[in-house]
Amino acid sequence: MRVVLQRVSHAAVEVDHQIVGQIEHGILALIGVSHDDTLQDAKWLAEKTTQLRIFADDQGKMNRSVLDVGGGVLVVSQFTLLGDCRKGRRPAFTAAADPAIANELYLHYADQIAATGIKVAKGIFAADMKVSLVNDGPVTMVIDRCEKTS
Known part of the structure; x- marks a missing residue:
């Protein structure tokens, strides 16, 4: 799994x-x-999403999580994050999961965040979505599951 986290002051999906x-x-x-x-x-x-300290504390240091600041999380499925652009000019999406499996894991990810008490909003899986945001910072993190240390 790959997730791109963007700290925002507002985000919406249409x-x-x-x-x-x-x-x-x-x-x-x-x-x-x-x-x-x-x-x-x-x-x-x-768990990483909810606990990552990417929000400023009173001294301006990134020392608070979305849980700490009472923020929300907008979760949007985006299979193109798995596009392999190393060869040719057209990305290959062979690493992307079958849609049924991807949807199940996407929903599980969102449910796990919601279980912490954080307000979660979602896009619609496999829909043509228009995402708008005001990136705060900007602060953007990319996390791959392969970074785990079990």
């Missing part, structure tokens, strides 16, 4: 000209699921 999810202060999480990912991977990433 499908067919309707806002289907939005948050104010918090994190926009773009998530890509690969064919060998598991529920445990989704849980690990959700």
